[in-house]
Amino acid sequence: MFRFSTISLILCVTLVSACRGMEPQADLEQSTPVPPPTQDRLLTPTVQSHPTVSTDAAQSQIEIAVDPRTELIAIVQLLSGVDQMRVLDNSNYYRAVQDHFAAYDQHPVVTLFRDMNEAGFGFDAPFNLAIYLTDLPDMTLTQPLPEELLWRAGGSEQIEQFIEQLRDFADVTDFMGFFASQSAVYQDAVTIIETTLQDTDMVATLEAYYGMPQQSYSIVTTLLFTGRGYGIRSSSTVDGYDTFVILTPHSATSRGFAFGNQPSLESHLWHEFSHSFVNPLSEIYVDKLLESQMLGAPIDQQMRNMNYGIWLAVVNEHVVRAITTRLAYQEQGQIMGDSEREIHKSRGFIYLDAILEQLALYETSRTQYPTFADFYPQIVATFDALALDYLGGEAYLSDRTVNDVLDEAQAVTIVAPTNEDDAATQAALSDFIENYRDWFYPDAPILDDQTALQQDLSDQTLIVFGTLEGNRWLATDRDRFPFRFEGNSVIADQRYTGVNLRLITTWPHPQNPAKGMLIFTAQRAEDIIDINTVHFGSTDYLIAKGADNYAIHAGNYWKEGDVWSYGPISE
Structure with a gap:
């Protein structure tokens, strides 16, 4: 059973150091640099609760809080109009936020947040950034961001710009004054969560199932939205990760916020905390x-x-x-x-x-x-x-998968198109092909399709880019291909319909069937750019949509000599 001892809300920012002296200290032994212990990163003023669980080995802690960093970002998201989380607009708290901040909806950070969101900095990413920031008003990064988060945010320069504008927004809006004024609201929300969970052994249950500990566990509630929650983590230590659940209320009434009954809240928290156990394993x-x-x-x-x-x-x-x-x-x-x-x-x-x-x-x-x-x-x-x-059956058993072709390649020649419809797209595609060569095969020549048709390339492994019309090398052989593009469909073993369809396939080398050829093609030439970001390799061919990182279909050809078709292996 949890035993809760709630630390009172502290409204005076100057009391930060003294109040932190009241908090349990985390083990600082680390194998890699990480942010300060979780308790030190939960800012003042906040509402904090430290339930403890008695176990055979140690006492586990969960901290429940309203965190100024995440609440600041939530307010910016609200002003931006981004609709990835449903606004809980029937609460007195929502009305207080609107009264205080609506006049600042044209602040540069709001526009930048909207632009970054459209580029991929959405859902969990803004809140994930928050846990890597120090206290307001400084809000500096405690350590380099994970590569994926940095990529979603648009790079380090954009992150720095976003943080700088967050600081300015917090300053000009007197965010910390507003945060202090809502102390009773935050305290009520934390009390509801701790009361709902008081008969549970959340941490003990998770660590017993996974057989692994985490460095810390925090539930951070943000009160402007409903219907979504996120499980996020900071960098690892020898004792695991600092793990967080961003928790939104189930609903709001005149009596305050509701977070569901014990079974539903317990299940939700199991789910979100589990991502910090499971996701690192899938990354391996x-x-x-x-x-x-x-x-x-x-x-x-x-x-x-x-x-x-x-x-x-x-x-x-x-x-x-x-x-x-x-x-x-x-x-x-x-x-x-x-x-x-x-x-x-x-x-x-x-x-x-x-x-x-x-x-x-x-x-x-x-x-x-x-x-x-x-x-x-x-x-x-x-x-x-x-x-x-x-x-189906022996689908993985092929002697000419994409991986086979690339693994056996000793001398590689890249064949680029010259006949794509749009000149700007043709130029962009050429730049991509050069970058691909420089990254993967820096010694490989790039031949245009017309030059390639006039040369003996029988001793080369070929990598060919272009649409079936835009690359003349492919056009001369297209009647032998069992696949084709028709409008918004690719016809392979069956018809696959969609926009931005891509096809990656191996094929017998026209000048030497014993050699391999790898083809990167698509409905449109612009969809070939960055086609290598699609994961491929273990099959003969793969069909994907746009820049997605997983296929809508993959399979192997039925091979009789150098005649390849769709047979019983592919479905």
């Missing part, structure tokens, strides 16, 4: 997991509707939801477990049962698998087996 095995990305095809739209636009996110969600289902069975009973399972399956998580079957093995084999990290290769193998079944 990313290359192997991406070989099964064709499994995303049947559930592509359902996953996108929930903002799971890449295969690795779909894998993580399957695993996390399977684990929370198992926890529901164990901690909340058969009815709650059955309900959790059916909800996830109804939302498109069609591989859930296969993961549940593996988790049952994990739970009964803890001597062999003390931690979930020890067991995770079995999860990878499960997706591999599902992909094998999806592709």
Whole structure:
């Protein structure tokens, strides 16, 4: 059971140091540089609660807080009009925010936030940035940001500009004065959460299941939005990550905010905290997991509707939801477990049962698998087996996959198009091909298609870019290809319809069938730019949409000598 001792809301910013002296100190032993311990990063004024769990080894802590950094970013997001989180607009708190901040909706940080969001800095990313910042008013980075977060934000210069404008916004709006004025609202929200969780063993349950600790656990609630939550983490230490759940209320009434009943809130927190256990493991095995990305095809739209636009996110969600289902069975009973399972399956998580079957093995084999990290290769193998079944029979067994062609390549020549329709696109594509060469094959010559047609390239492995019309090398051989593009479709083993369709395929070298040729093509020439960001390699061909990082279909050809077609191997 949790034992809560709530630290009173502190309204005087000058008392920061003295008040921190009241807080439990985290273990500072670290293997890599990390931000200061979680308690030191939760700013004043905040509402903080330190429930403790008695375990055999140690006492685990959860901190519940309203954090000025995340609340500041939430207010900027509200003013920007970005609609990735539903606004909880029937609360007195929302009206107070509007009264205080609406006049600043043209501040540069609001415009910049909107632009960054359109470029990918959305959903969890702004809140993830917040946990890497020091206290207001300084708000400086405590350490370099993770590569993915930096990329989503548009690079280090844009991050610095955004932080600088956040500082200015906080200053000109007297954000900290507003934050102090809402102390009673924040205290009430924290009290509701701690009361709902008072009979739970959140940390003990998670660490027992995963067999691994985390450095710290924090629930940070933001009160302007509803319907979404995020599990985020800072960089790791020898004791795990500093983990955070960004928690939004379920609803608001005249009596305050509601966060759901104990089972629903408990399940939600299991889910969000689990991402800090599960996601780092999928990142370790990313290359192997991406070989099964064709499994995303049947559930592509359902996953996108929930903002799971890449295969690795779909894998993580399957695993996390399977684990929370198992926890529901164990901690909340058969009815709650059955309900959790059916909800996830109804939302498109069609591989859930296969993961549940593996988790049952994990739970009964803890001597062999003390931690979930020890067991995770079995999860990878499960997706591999599902992909094998999806592709049919011996789908992975090919002697001319993309990986085969690239692995055997000793002398590479790149063939570039010269006949694409639009001159600007042709120039941009040429720049991309040069960058691709410089990065992967710096010694490889780039031949234009007309020159390539006049040379003996029989001893070369060829990498060919262009549409079937824009690259004359491809155009001369197109009648032999079993695939073609028609309008908004690519015709392969079946018709695949969509915008920005791309095809990556191997093919027999026209001058020497014993040699390989790799083709990067698409409906439109502009869709070939950055085509190598699609993960490919373990099959003969792959079809993807736009710049997505997982395929809508992948498979192997039926081969009879140098005649390749779609046969029983591909479905």
